[in-house]
Amino acid sequence: MSSKTMIEAKNITKHFERKIALSSLSFSIKQGELVALIGPSGAGKTTLLNSIAGLVPLQGGELLIDSLPLADYKRGKKFAKKIGVIRQQFDLIGPLAVIHNVLAGKLSQWGLIKSLISLLVPQEKESALTALNRVGLGDKPYEITATLSGGEQQRVAMARLMVQNPEIILADEPVASLDPARADDVLSILTKIVSEENQTLVASLHSVEYARKYFTRIISLKNGEIFFDLPTEKVSDELLHELYKLKEQGLI
Ligand SMILES: Nc1ncnc2c1ncn2[C@@H]1O[C@H](COP(=O)(O)OP(=O)(O)OP(=O)(O)O)[C@@H](O)[C@H]1O
Numbered sequence: 001m002s003s004k005t006m007i008e009a010k011n012i013t014k015h016f017e018r019k020i021a022l023s024s025l026s027f028s029i030k031q032g033e034l035v036a037l038i039g040p041s042g043a044g045k046t047t048l049l050n051s052i053a054g055l056v057p058l059q060g061g062e063l064l065i066d067s068l069p070l071a072d073y074k075r076g077k078k079f080a081k082k083i084g085v086i087r088q089q090f091d092l093i094g095p096l097a098v099i100h101n102v103l104a105g106k107l108s109q110w111g112l113i114k115s116l117i118s119l120l121v122p123q124e125k126e127s128a129l130t131a132l133n134r135v136g137l138g139d140k141p142y143e144i145t146a147t148l149s150g151g152e153q154q155r156v157a158m159a160r161l162m163v164q165n166p167e168i169i170l171a172d173e174p175v176a177s178l179d180p181a182r183a184d185d186v187l188s189i190l191t192k193i194v195s196e197e198n199q200t201l202v203a204s205l206h207s208v209e210y211a212r213k214y215f216t217r218i219i220s221l222k223n224g225e226i227f228f229d230l231p232t233e234k235v236s237d238e239l240l241h242e243l244y245k246l247k248e249q250g251l252i
Contacts, residue, residue, distance in 0.1 A: 004031040005067065006168055006200045007052060012061035014047055014224075021047040023224040024061065029200060029217075031167070034191055036211035036232075037204040039221035040244055045204035048221065049170045052202065053085050066167065077109055084166035086157050086174050086190075094146030098137065101145050101156050102128040105163030131159035135189055151182035158190055162197075169194060171203035175210070183207075187214045208240055 007029040014022040021044045029035055037045045050056045052063060054070055063070040065082055073079040084105075092101045099122050106124060122128065132138050135155040140148070145156060154174065161169060174190065175183035191214045194201045205211050211218050211232070218235050220227040220243050227243050228235070 005029070006031050006033075006065070007202070008064040008067075009052075010062045010064075012051060012063060013059050014044075014051060014056060015059050020224050022051065022058075025221075025224075025226055026061075027219060027226065027229055029202065031200050032195070032198050033200055033217055034194065034215045035200075035202045035217045035219055036215035037202060037219050037221065038206075038208060038211050038243070039227065043221040044224045045221055046172055047224075049085075049172050049202065049204055052168075053083060053170055054079070080109065080164060081166055083168045083170060084161045084164045086161055086169065086171045092145050092153055092156055092160075094144070096145055097142050098132065098145050098148070098156050099125065099128050099141040102131055102141075102159045102163055105131075105160040105165075127163050128159065131162040132156075134162065134193065135159045149182075151178055151186060154178065154182075154186045155189065158186070158193070162193060165197070166199070168200045168202070171201065173204055173206065176206060183210065184213075191215070 005028050009025050009027050011024045011026055012022055013020070013024050025048070037048065039045055047056060051058055052065070052070075054073065065073065073082065093104075103122055103124065106127075129138065129141060132141055135158050137152060137155050137159065140152070145153065148156065171190070175186050178186060187210055190203075191201065193199075201215075203215070212235065215232055217230070218232055219229045220239075222243060228239055230239075
C-alpha cells in the first residue's frame, strides 16, 4: 500500500438546523485502503460520504482530498477523476441500453457534443465492453438496463465507475437492496476491482458481516462521532455490541 493520504478530515462538523450530524470528526485514509463505515441508523454515515463527495457544505473543519482542500476542486473533469460515487439506487437510466449507462462514466470528460453523438453511435466502446466483461456482463451491452435484475444493474453501475476510473470510490449502502447472494457477489467484485486498480474505497454498510469479510478497516459512527476506527481484525464482538446497543441511543 502506498503511503499517500487520499482523504483527510480535520474536525469536520455538520449540523442540520439544531441536529448535529457530524461532530468534529478527524481521520485520514490512505490510497488503497478499503474502509467500511458502519453504525446505527442516523449515525451520520450518509452525511459523511456526501461531505467527502462535496455534496453537503460543512459548518466546521476541513476536508483534504489528495492533499488539496475539497473546495479547491471545481466540479467536472478533475473532480470526476478523483472521486466517483456509487449508490444503492444505482442512478442508472432505465430505458437506455446498458452500454450507454456504462459510457455515462465518461460524460464529465467528454464535451456535450461527444456525449450526444455517443447516444447515437457509442464512442470509445472498447472501454465499456472491457468494463462489462470484468463485471461479468460482457454478453449484455445492448440490453435495456431496466430489464436487468437488481444485482445486474449494480454491476452496470460498477462498470460505469470503472470507465470513469476515479482514484477514490464512495459507496453509500451499495448492496442494501440486494439479496444476500447478490450482495456478496457485488461486494466481492467491487473490492477486487478496487484492489487491482489501487483505488481507495469508503463504503457505508448495514452488514457488519460484509464489513469484516471485504474491508481492511472499519470506522464506526455513533451519534455523529467516531465510536471506533480500527483495522478489521481488531474489531471485537463486544465493540460491535456496544456500537449497536439501543439503550445508549435512547431508543429503549
Ligand atoms: N437533509 C437533512 N435535513 C435534516 N436532517 C438531516 C438531513 N440529512 C440527515 N439528517 C440527520 O442527520 C443525522 C445523520 O443522518 P445520516 O443520513 O447521515 O445517517 P446514516 O448513518 O446514514 O443513517 P442510515 O443508516 O439510516 O442511512 C440524522 O439524525 C438525520 O436525521
